[in-house]
Amino acid sequence: MIKQAIIPLAGLGTRLLPLTSVFAKELLPINGKPGIEYILEECIDAGVKEIIFIISKKKMMIKKYFYSDKFYKNVIKKKKDPKIIEEYNKILKYKKMIKFVYQNKPKGTGDAVLKTKKFIKDKYFLMLLPDDLIMKHNCSKSMISAHKKHKSSVMASMKVEKKSVSRWGIYNLSKKVSKNNFIIKEVVEKPTIKNAPSNKAVIGRYILPKTIFDKLLNQKPGKGGEIHITDAIQSLINENEKFIAHNFTGKYLDCGTMNGFIKSNIEINKL
Numbered sequence: 366m367i368k369q370a371i372i373p374l375a376g377l378g379t380r381l382l383p384l385t386s387v388f389a390k391e392l393l394p395i396n397g398k399p400g401i402e403y404i405l406e407e408c409i410d411a412g413v414k415e416i417i418f419i420i421s422k423k424k425m426m427i428k429k430y431f432y433s434d435k436f437y438k439n440v441i442k443k444k445k446d447p448k449i450i451e452e453y454n455k456i457l458k459y460k461k462m463i464k465f466v467y468q469n470k471p472k473g474t475g476d477a478v479l480k481t482k483k484f485i486k487d488k489y490f491l492m493l494l495p496d497d498l499i500m501k502h503n504c505s506k507s508m509i510s511a512h513k514k515h516k517s518s519v520m521a522s523m524k525v526e527k528k529s530v531s532r533w534g535i536y537n538l539s540k541k542v543s544k545n546n547f548i549i550k551e552v553v554e555k556p557t558i559k560n561a562p563s564n565k566a567v568i569g570r571y572i573l574p575k576t577i578f579d580k581l582l583n584q585k586p587g588k589g590g591e592i593h594i595t596d597a598i599q600s601l602i603n604e605n606e607k608f609i610a611h612n613f614t615g616k617y618l619d620c621g622t623m624n625g626f627i628k629s630n631i632e633i634n635k636l
Contacts, residue, residue, distance in 0.1 A: 366412060366509070367411070367412070367413065367487075367489055367490065367491050367505075367509050367512065367572060368412070368413060368414045368415060368486075368487060369413065369414070369415045369416075369417065369484075369485060369486065369487065369490045369491065370408045370413045370415070370416045370417070370490065370491040370492065370493060370505075371416075371417045371419065371478065371481045371485075371490060371491070371492050371493075372401075372404060372416060372417070372418055372419065372492070372493050372494075372495060373419045373468070373474055373477040373478070373492070373494065373495075374389075374391055374401075374418050374419055374420045374424055374427055374495060375419055375420055375421040375424060375467075375468040375469075375471065375477060376390075376471065377423070377471065378390035378621075380621055380622045380623065381393070381621070381622070381623055381626060388426070389424050389426045389427050390495075390496075390620075390621075391427060391495045392426065392427065392430055393626065395498070395620065395626070395629050395630055395633055396629075396630050396633040396634050399430070400495060400498070400620055401427070401495055402459075403498050403500075404493050404495050404498075405459055405462075407493070407499070407503055407504070407505050407506075408491070408493065408505060409462075410503050410505075410506060411491070411503055411505035411506040411509055412506075412509070413462075413491060413505075414462065415462055415464065416462050416463050416464070417463075417464045417465075417466060417481050417484055418463055418464070418465050418466070419466050419467070419468050419477045419478075419480055419481065420465055420466075420467060420468070421467060421468055421469045421471075422467065422469055423469075428465055430456075431456055431459060431460045431463060432460065433456075437449070437452075437453040437456075441453065464484060466480045466481055466484070467480065468480050471591075472586075472591055472592050473586070473587075473589075473591025473592040473593055473594075474494075474591075474592075474593060474594045475581050475584060475591070475592035475593050475594040475595075475596065475597055476581070476591070476592040478492065478573070478577070478578075478581060478594055479578060479581040479582065479592070482578045485575055485578070487575070488574060488575055489512065489518065489572055489573065489574055489575065490572070490573060490575070491505055491508075491509075491570075491571070491572055491573075492570075492571040492572075492573055492594075493505065493569060493570055493571075494569025494570075495569075495620070496569060496619065496620050496621030497568050497569030497570070497617065497618075497619065497620070497621075498617070498618040498620055498629060498633075499521070499568070499570070499613060499615040499616065499617055499618070500615055500616045500618060500632075500633065500636055501615045501616045501636065502613065502614045502615035502616075503615070504521055504568075504570050504611075504613040504615050505570060507545075507611065507613060507614070508520075508521065508570055508572055508611050508613070509572065511543070511545075511546050511609055511611050512572045512609075514543065514546075515542060515543070515546065515607070515609055516607075517606075517607035517608060517609050518571070518572050518573055518574050518598075518601075518606065518607065518608045518609065519546075519571075519572040519608070519609045519610075519611050520549070520552075520567050520568075520570065520571050520572070520598075520608060520609070520610055520611065521567065521568040521569070521570035521571075521610075521611055521613050522536060522547070522565055522566070522567065522568065522610035522611055522612050522613070523565070523566055523568045523612070523613070523617060524564055524565055524566070525564055525565075525566045526564070527558060527561070527564050528558065530555075530556055530557075530558055530561040530564060530566070531555050531556065531557060531558070531561075532555065532566075533555065533566035533567060534552050534553065534554050534555070534566065534567035534593075534595040535552065535553050535556050535561045535562055535563060535564070535565065535566055535567075536549055536550075536551070536552050536562065536563055536565040536566070536567065536610050537549075537550045537551035537552075537553075537562035537563055538550060538563070538565065538610055542609065545611060545612040545613075545614070546609050546610070546611055546612070547609065547610045547612075548607065548608075548609065548610075549602060549608040549609065549610050550602070551599065551602070552567065552595050552598055552599055552602070552608075553595070553599075554587060554588055554593045554595035554596060555588055565610065567595070568613070568617060570613070571594070573594075573598075574601070574606065576601065576606070577594075577597050577598070577601060580597040580600045580601060581594075581597050584596060584597055584600070616632070616636075618632055618633070
């Protein structure tokens with residue numbers, strides 16, 4: 366069973382400027398609820414017991430959100446509003462599950478993952494990227510089912526427009542192993558349209574092996590001078606580590622761009 370999840374939150378959110386010049390993008394409300402809470406709910410529903418947030422000193426607002434006990438207690442003492450009490454109890458529940466680690470220099474997702482090395486206990490762990498919301502069906506839960514069945518690492522998969530492949534990690538798949546699950550032959554980080562092996566993209570859900578830390582420790586920077594988790598995954602694939610691409614059935618919402626953020630508010634309101 367997957368009991369731990371990590372969530373990289375140290376990014377500056379430049380695609381959501383000017384909002385993110387004063388506010389952490391993960392706390393921006395989506396249909397009245399901070400985006401990060403959708404991710405937390407997905408984790409809890411999937412059976413995760415501990416969640417590791419990777420933040421930077423510039424994103425301390427996120428930690429403060431879960432540690433505003435004095436503020437809530439003062440408000441509740443004055444108003445005794447049941448809705449405020451409910452919100453406070455929910456945040457207290459989240460706080461018990463969350464650990465914080467720090468990535469103060471933006472060196473890429475692989476570097477962020479490496480910061481969690483000493484906290485990961487089991488052979489596999491879950492990673493979720495907060496820009497990617499998957500609604501209606503719990504993607505993490507269905508990936509954990511695939512992980513149990515195939516005893517391997519699993520990554521969420523979705524077809525994207527060919528013109529947008531340079532935004533994603535892109536798969537080359539070898540064979541189907543079960544309904545909605547395929548063996549990954551190759552994964553390339555942000556390829557050009559010309560060099561993309563397909564239009565099947567990694568969406569922000571990963572079940573990763575603990576062995577990935579050994580690769581990340583010695584990995585050289587890739588595109589943009591960053592340490593990419595995709596490159597470490599490919600190194601493991603080259604050593605015959607099995608990775609499954611899982612075609613999820615939920616509704617995907619991209620919250621990492623201004624247009625996507627606006628559309629996500631509209632779409633979630635319809636659900």
